[in-house]
């Protein structure tokens with residue numbers, strides 16, 4: 001395997017310590033030595049003078065599960081300096097699933113994840129990991145998804161997980177953790193996840209705790225009457241309290257309704273920390289989110305997956321009922337549906353980038369009815385992002401983001417959905433936006449501390465063995481960038497833009513980005 005010598009770069013070692021200038025020698029995929037090193041004859045030399053060097057960035061939350069299998073180069077992520085992504089997020093992914101449930105869930109998640117390869121074995125976490133190991137450009141870790149566990153135990157149904165079904169589910173979690181999952185993830189805006197109650201999650205999390213994994217949660221806003229404390233933070237805290245599990249909050253930051261009010265946002269969480277709960281959090285540096293609009297439909301509509309949804313939408317009176325529900329419950333055009341910009345709709349790509357309100361107007365339909373018809377016409381394969389707020393609110397949210405990230409319990413998860421011609425810009429810009437644009441604009445903490453949040457912090461949290469720091473003997477996941485110029489170029493209007501200022505990305509000792517250009521190398525491992 002090639003030897004790489006990086007000369008004279010300024011090293012941010014991931015621990016938050018002050019940077020220092022040194023050379024690094026990489027051999028056999030690992031950092032062999034750090035210091036004043038001589039050039040050897042058979043060594044590839046990179047001149048790092050004037051450049052920053054840090055551990056590769058760890059993205060704690062992405063929806064690349066399918067995309068990366070279809071496009072292993074994964075350029076939008078690598079080009080940001082990312083060398084590891086944690087998959088299975090929001091409890092929405094593909095393993096462990098029987099072939100039948102894999103087909104059902106692939107179809108259900110197609111608006112969020114795209115179409116994964118057909119007929120591959122996703123029957124266990126071990127099989128899942130084998131499809132990524134040394135076959136894609138970055139390292140992948142996996143949280144076993146609550147949705148898959150439910151599917152395998154009670155099917156795509158609003159049924160309680162009790163008795164034998166609960167035993168099946170617990171065994172699946174146990175087996176998945178034994179096969180290398182770093183935790184269990186759920187998303188309580190989504191199905192089948194949100195058919196659970198709090199007790200079910202406590203029982204499953206006891207297993208996660210036993211295996212020393214992390215419970216990763218996108219908080220509940222569906223079926224809140226089933227939840228302790230009405231869902232949201234209160235339920236999550238109760239799950240951590242009763243199971244003893246380490247808990248990690250997905251994409252947790254202020255938004256247009258809470259901008260500037262960090263105290264209110266963090267109050268219950270800080271109370272939990274004072275109580276002794278083991279809590280971490282993540283955020284992405286944008287003011288609005290992105291997901292699939294299928295999730296706007298009411299709980300009952302999701303039963304039996306896409307065949308069930310299509311059945312309802314094909315029935316005229318039931319469709320009208322659903323359209324009314326959408327129009328009323330989401331108060332278009334100012335509620336969430338009124339802010340929808342379609343990001344991914346492969347059946348009608350000409351609609352990508354257009355607002356649902358505008359599309360409805362052109363169709364002469366209400367917004368709710370337009371969404372129902374589009375779901376029907378595309379078999380629900382649609383993704384969207386929400387319009388950003390006015391500039392003042394946006395600025396405040398940015399400031400909140402850097403303040404939150406200065407907390408030692410925070411890390412960064414892009415929540416990237418790299419699909420369609422108008423993906424949310426977070427898929428292309430998250431990390432350079434943090435270390436470049438925000439770092440220089442707000443200068444809220446040292447760059448070394450910012451880097452700690454996206455390297456050592458997640459590596460320790462998810463027990464990614466020998467990653468997240470520049471140390472001898474550690475895996476050579478490395479990014480070399482210009483800290484004065486590094487910046488994101490992706491915007492909501494023009495999202496598919498690579499960042500500037502990322503010069504080299506090295507994954508397991510192999511160069512993946514060279515002088516800012518993609519160099520094909522599928523050296524990513526399924527870790528930890």
Ligand SMILES: [Zn+2]
Pocket residue numbers: 061063089090415
């Ligand atoms: Zn997500």
